Amino acid sequence: IAGITQAPTSQILAAGRRMTLRCTQDMRHNAMYWYRQDLGLGLRLIHYSNTAGTTGKGEVPDGYSVSRANTDDFPLTLASAVPSQTSVYFCASSDGRGYTFGSGTRLTVV
């Protein structure tokens, strides 16, 4: 089934540790995105990539980095996790006509 795969589904992480959230799509969409969802705040854009080899900062990029080495993969890295990064993270992709979202990664930083 075409779509977006996110891994892991959930994770408990010690503060200060490094963590990479994985996102893979099989739809050959050019654009990909990372959002975080927090209660009462909706979804906020962390980073995006309009095409392989390019990335850009969203609304809340601090503490996160991304790379886009190829069309299919768009990993999100937390270099040194802090408790305020506890959230649900959604990866999405777009072909210019609509957006497809992954099922999310629930991350708890303790």
Add this chain to the structure above:
Amino acid sequence: AQSVTQPDIHITVSEGASLELRCNYSYGATPYLFWYVQSPGQGLQLLLKYFSGDTLVQGIKGFEAEFKRSQSSFNLRKPSVHWSDAAEYFCAVERGYSTLTFGKGTMLLVSP
């Protein structure tokens, strides 16, 4: 800066009653507009979208939305709510460089 406002944090509707969820945006040009629904612990499902043309848009699950340029609004409606519609609803606007800006969401509760 563009923004999306969903003025109602929670709404309670009786099953079988009509529903309207409000969404206002601030954006210089006519944006692309979306409504998504999220059930607890789940991802986002697209209900409908507006790109251009007819301002009344039909979506899945019996939902519709009307784009009103003069009011900068894109309200979601359903004539008769079912208990399974209880969820959180997000309005979103596509920005100039093709990213989505979301409202903070409206939680719909359905009473028997």
